[in-house]
Amino acid sequence: MIYFILTTMELTQQLIRLGLTASECSVYLFLLQSGNTTPPIVSRETKIARTNCYHVLTSLVEKRLIEER
Numbered sequence: 001m002i003y004f005i006l007t008t009m010e011l012t013q014q015l016i017r018l019g020l021t022a023s024e025c026s027v028y029l030f031l032l033q034s035g036n037t038t039p040p041i042v043s044r045e046t047k048i049a050r051t052n053c054y055h056v057l058t059s060l061v062e063k064r065l066i067e068e069r
Helices: 008-017 022-034 039-046 050-062
Strands: none
Touching: 008 022, 022 039, 022 050, 039 050
């Protein structure tokens, strides 16, 4: 069995190659780790301004990478 262990930086580089922005990568990786949370918490933990965070979340929903609940 072969295991692939990627660092956050390597994951981010791969996601950028797939067309995500750096902000989208930060939010997406945070959500993978944290699970369900609120936009203000995402904003605080990723250090992305709250207004920008809403745009990033909307973009990730449109790309069908996350879903709103």
